Amino acid sequence: MKFETSAIHVGEEPNVKEGGYGDVVIPIHLSTTFARKSVGTPTQGYEYSRTRNPTRDALEARMAKLENAKHALAFSSGMAAEATLLLGLLKSGDHVVAFDDLYGGTKRLFNRILREHLDIQFTFVDARKTEEVQKKIRTDTKLIWLETPTNPLLKLCDIKEISQIAKEHQIITVVDNTFMSPYLQNPLDLGADLVIHSSTKYINGHSDCIGGVIMMNSATYHKKIQFAQNAIGAILSPFDSYLVLRGSKTLAIRMKQHQQNATQLSQYLENHPKVARVYYPGLASHPDHLLAKRQMKGFGGMISFELDRDLESTTKFVESLKYFAIAESLGGVESLIEIPSVMTHASLTEMERKHIGLNDSLIRVSVGIEHIDDLLSDMEEALKGI
Numbered sequence: 001m002k003f004e005t006s007a008i009h010v011g012e013e014p015n016v017k018e019g020g021y022g023d024v025v026i027p028i029h030l031s032t033t034f035a036r037k038s039v040g041t042p043t044q045g046y047e048y049s050r051t052r053n054p055t056r057d058a059l060e061a062r063m064a065k066l067e068n069a070k071h072a073l074a075f076s077s078g079m080a081a082e083a084t085l086l087l088g089l090l091k092s093g094d095h096v097v098a099f100d101d102l103y104g105g106t107k108r109l110f111n112r113i114l115r116e117h118l119d120i121q122f123t124f125v126d127a128r129k130t131e132e133v134q135k136k137i138r139t140d141t142k143l144i145w146l147e148t149p150t151n152p153l154l155k156l157c158d159i160k161e162i163s164q165i166a167k168e169h170q171i172i173t174v175v176d177n178t179f180m181s182p183y184l185q186n187p188l189d190l191g192a193d194l195v196i197h198s199s200t201k202y203i204n205g206h207s208d209c210i211g212g213v214i215m216m217n218s219a220t221y222h223k224k225i226q227f228a229q230n231a232i233g234a235i236l237s238p239f240d241s242y243l244v245l246r247g248s249k250t251l252a253i254r255m256k257q258h259q260q261n262a263t264q265l266s267q268y269l270e271n272h273p274k275v276a277r278v279y280y281p282g283l284a285s286h287p288d289h290l291l292a293k294r295q296m297k298g299f300g301g302m303i304s305f306e307l308d309r310d311l312e313s314t315t316k317f318v319e320s321l322k323y324f325a326i327a328e329s330l331g332g333v334e335s336l337i338e339i340p341s342v343m344t345h346a347s348l349t350e351m352e353r354k355h356i357g358l359n360d361s362l363i364r365v366s367v368g369i370e371h372i373d374d375l376l377s378d379m380e381e382a383l384k385g386i
């Protein structure tokens with residue numbers, strides 16, 4: 001089955017057998033508990049919805065398929081998925097090597113909770129250079145945490161090379177694949193052990209449901225993380241599972257349009273005299289363009305760019321746009337725009353921002369699937385005004 005077909009059918013096969021109603025859309029199973037015929041045997045394996053729920057099961061089956069994985073687990077947010085994964089696999093004293101340019105919430109979880117409260121150690125490296133990752137591996141290193149492309153500067157690291165080295169040292173490789181979605185990049189196929197998505201973003205795609213999902217092939221990791229999922233309890237609700245099932249049906253067609261619009265917008269911006277620099281992995285000018293071509297099936301819908309202006313004019317520019325809502329988050333059908341230094345990345349110190357190369361005039365765009373002519377004319381007008 002091809003991706004587009006799986007995204008519609010897996011987990012939602014109509015039940016036309018005796019007792020089934022043949023619904024083509026999965027019912028939302030709101031029941032918190034499931035009655036049994038006899039004390040010893042749960043009905044079809046269902047006991048209590050924190051542990052397992054039929055609607056969530058359907059979503060997990062589909063999510064596994066989309067990442068070519070054997071297993072998937074769905075959580076109440078991307079952060080809940082991350083925390084559960086790490087609590088399920090690590091213990092105090094363990095060491096983690098992580099890309100230094102990660103989603104802010106991930107860094108906060110690592111530094112403020114896992115390091116400060118649980119004594120898990122972190123070393124942050126510029127993972128664009130595989131040898132930097134290798135150099136930081138210690139005898140107590142248990143896990144490597146990658147995100148590629150990163151947010152907001154769209155830096156890439158080589159999943160295949162790093163996973164290979166990790167394997168030689170019996171280290172687990174985790175890739176946050178939120179920015180690409182399972183349609184455009186499949187880290188497990190490149191050797192990673194675990195993939196994590198904030199399904200809040202492209203997978204659900206309609207900016208109406210917070211969620212997270214982990215995909216994996218290993219039965220051992222699945223068992224451990226599933227145990228932690230039930231023990232901790234940060235599960236995705238039946239209603240939200242339904243929303244993600246619904247949203248994910250159009251993932252392929254949305255990603256194609258996001259990407260087509262992002263490609264045209266990035267080319268337009270790159271040729272505009274008031275734009276100093278554009279970051280988009282699909283541009284030949286992107287430093288990791290060749291790796292992007294090798295590792296990803298496309299270049300995605302996220303663009304960052306710098307105006308040749310200060311924060312004041314940058315703010316004025318962003319505020320004068322009509323179709324780009326000023327908002328954090330990404331991956332929905334509607335275009336969003338933000339200034340990382342004062343919005344998504346405001347919690348970083350100025351030093352940290354400088355270190356990763358993020359300046360005040362940087363603008364991040366989650367390019368939606370509106371008509372490109374409207375997006376381009378909106379940009380044109382706003383650029384004229386500065």
Ligand SMILES: *Cc1c(COP(=O)(O)O)cnc(C)c1O
Binds near residue numbers: 079080105178212
């Ligand atoms: C949004 C995001 C997260 C966190 O997910 P939530 O659903 O907001 O908890 C993690 N990683 C990346 C790359 C993200 O964009």
